[in-house]
Structure formats: C-alpha cells, structure tokens
Amino acid sequence: MEQTRQEFIKELKQVQEKVYQMGIRAGAALDKSMKALCNGDRAMAAEVMQEDDVIDDMIIDIEDTCLLLIAKQQPIAHDLRVIATGFKISTDIERIGDHAFDIARTASNLKEPLDRERLQLIRELADCGQEMVAKAMEAYLKADVQLADEVRHMDRKMDEIFERTFYSLSKFVTDEARHPERVTNLLFISRFLERVGDHAVNIAEWVIYLETAERIHQKKKLS
Numbered sequence: 001m002e003q004t005r006q007e008f009i010k011e012l013k014q015v016q017e018k019v020y021q022m023g024i025r026a027g028a029a030l031d032k033s034m035k036a037l038c039n040g041d042r043a044m045a046a047e048v049m050q051e052d053d054v055i056d057d058m059i060i061d062i063e064d065t066c067l068l069l070i071a072k073q074q075p076i077a078h079d080l081r082v083i084a085t086g087f088k089i090s091t092d093i094e095r096i097g098d099h100a101f102d103i104a105r106t107a108s109n110l111k112e113p114l115d116r117e118r119l120q121l122i123r124e125l126a127d128c129g130q131e132m133v134a135k136a137m138e139a140y141l142k143a144d145v146q147l148a149d150e151v152r153h154m155d156r157k158m159d160e161i162f163e164r165t166f167y168s169l170s171k172f173v174t175d176e177a178r179h180p181e182r183v184t185n186l187l188f189i190s191r192f193l194e195r196v197g198d199h200a201v202n203i204a205e206w207v208i209y210l211e212t213a214e215r216i217h218q219k220k221k222l223s
Contacts, residue, residue, distance in 0.1 A: 029097055048103075092202045125194070
C-alpha cells in the first residue's frame with residue numbers, strides 16, 4: 001500500500017513538472033516572438049510558429065496523464081487539486097503560447113518594419129506580461145502563495161500600461177491614413193499582451209487554490 005502511495009506521489013510530481021516545463025516553453029516563445037517583432041526577424045517568427053505545435057502536444061500529454069491518474073487512483077483533497085490545476089493551468093499556458101504565435105505571425109506578415117517610436121510603446125507592456133508569466137510559473141514550482149498573490153496585484157499595473165498604450169496608439173491611427181496597418185498591427189499585439197497578463201493571473205489564482213483550497217477570482221471592472 002505504501003509503495004502504491006509513493007508511486008502515485010511520484011506521478012503527481014511528474015504532472016507538475018510537465019506543466020512547469022510547458023510554462024517555461026510558452027514564456028520563451030513569447031520572448032522570442034517579441035524579439036522577432038522588434039528586429040523584423042521573419043525567420044525567428046517562423047520558428048515560434050513551428051514550435052507552437054510542441055506546446056499543443058504538451059497539453060495533450062498533460063491532459064491524458066491527468067485523466068489516467070483520475071481513473072486509476074480516484075484522488076481526493078490535495079491530490080485531486082494537483083490534477084485539477086494541472087488541467088486548468090496548462091490551458092492558460094496553451095493560450096499564452098497561442099498569443100506568442102499571434103505576435104510571431106504578425107511579425108512574419110509585416111511588409112515593412114514597424115515604426116520604432118511606436119513599437120517602443122508596447123515594449124513596457126510586453127516586459128510586464130513576461131514578468132507576470134515568469135513569476136506565476138515560479139509560484140507554481142515553489143508552491144508560493146505570496147508570490148502568486150504578487151502576480152495578481154501586478155494585473156493592475158498591466159491594465160494601466162495597456163490603457164495608456166492603447167490610447168496612445170489609437171491617436172496615431174488618424175496620422176497614418178495611408179498606412180493604417182502600421183498602427184493597427186500594434187493595437188492587435190497590445191491586446192494579445194494584455195490577455196497574456198490575464199492568463200498569468202489565472203495561473204496565480206490556481207496556485208492559490210492548489211495550496212489553500214480557496215477559490216479566488218479577480219473580476220475586472222467594466223469601463
């Protein structure tokens with residue numbers, strides 16, 4: 001009986017390791033997609049899009065493993081939360097990977113380099129989103145509720161940067177009557193990055209649930 005329990009604990013840890021590695025890969029894809037965008041590197045953008053298949057394969061593997069553990073062990077309490085959060089967090093990570101793909105695709109389809117001055121407007125947004133993802137995954141790895149809570153509070157900063165960025169870019173649209181795609185591409189990317197922050201918050205909230213069994217959902221005010 002004890003040996004069976006130890007094997008199950010080992011399998012649960014393997015699930016968490018898979019989720020963590022998936023998060024690291026998605027974070028790297030996000031970083032790589034922004035570099036491709038900023039440097040006008042189509043080859044790098046293509047790499048990000050190709051690597052998205054790996055992230056998709058990882059979530060399938062995690063889901064299959066979690067379902068198998070439920071069928072075999074009928075887990076309860078903390079064990080069940082490990083599996084449930086494995087499902088939930090991997091879904092948010094997959095969405096982050098999707099947004100990295102979207103940014104890379106935009107970078108790949110650009111007919112001419114983006115305006116450097118205006119591109120700078122979204123760099124702060126990208127930096128904040130990447131930091132949130134990295135901290136959320138660190139919180140998951142270390143079972144650190146306090147760090148997860150820090151990610152949740154960073155969302156206010158992310159929203160403020162997004163609103164400022166979106167407003168500034170929107171003002172440029174009328175100045176780019178001949179080439180509106182220069183700005184609209186950045187508007188789309190700023191939205192992708194804002195959603196990355198939301199998914200990082202979701203991950204943080206699932207970490208808190210995993211460790212405390214407390215369900216927390218951060219509702220955003222409608223404006």
